[in-house]
Amino acid sequence: MIKPTTVLGQPAMWLRAPDGAELTVLLHGGHIVSWIPAGDQERLYLSPQAVAGPGQAVRGGIPVCFPQFAKRGPLGQHGFARQQTWQWVEGAQRGDVVIGVLRLTDNDATRALWPHAFEAELSFSFSGLQLDVELAVTNTGDTAFDFTAALHTYLLVDDVRRARLGGLFGVHYLDTVSGQSQHQEMDPFSFAGEIDRIYWDAKGPLTLATAAGRTQITREGFDDVVVWNPGPVRAAALADMPDDDWLQMLCVEAAQIGQPVTLASGQEWVARQGFEV
16 A cells, blocks of 8 residues: 655655555655554654654654765765755556655756756665665766765664664774764674764674564665764754654664765666564
C-alpha cells in the first residue's frame, strides 16, 4: 500500500509492505522519517520538535547530505539537498518488497550555491526486518565536479549510554570534538556523552546493540562512517531537539568524506546503506 500523507506540515509518502513493515518519506529533503520493520517498533529517531519547510533541515530520520558533508567546504552545513523539495518518481510493490524512488535535479536555487548540473536519486526498498537505502548521483553537465555525501541516519535507542556499537576495531578516526586522530581500541564501544567521529575507510559491517535488540548495518560505495551524538550540553543548545533526547538517538552514518567523489560529464556514482533488525 502506498499513499500520500502529510508529515511536519509537508507532503510525504507512506508505504506499507504486505508483511506490515512501514516507511514514511518526506518530499522535503527526500527525507525518510520513519521505518517500522514487520512486527517491530519504530527504528528511526525523529525529534518531536523537528521542523520542515523551505530553508529547514529535519532533525532525525535519514537526512541526505549532498554535495557537502558538514562544513567541510564552501557551502552551508551538509549542503543543500536536505533543504530542497524532491520529486516523487516511483512507488511500487514487487513481490513482498516495497520500493520508492525520489529525485532531485539542479535548479536556480542550487546553481546559485553550486554551479553544476546534476541528478540525485534516493531509492529505498524494504520488507520484513530489512531496509536498504541507495543514493545515486549523475553529472548531467559538461564539466566535472567533486562532492562529498552521507546518509545521516538517526537510529532510535532506549538509552544511548547502554548502547554498544561494534565493527570498528582498529579503524583510524578523526575525533572532531578534540581534533585528535586515533585508532578505535575497543569493540564494541559505548557512549557517555558527546561524540563526533569520522572513521576513515571503514567498510566492514556494524552491529548496534540496544534494549530493542541488534541492528546490523552494512554499506556499499561509502568508504567512511560517522558516529555522532550531541551529548547533554550541545543537545540543550539545539532548538529543534528536547534537552534530554540525546539519550534517545545515535547517528551511525554511511559517508563519503575523506576521498571526495569526482564525476566527469555523464558519469554516475552509487552507494547504499542497509539495515536489518
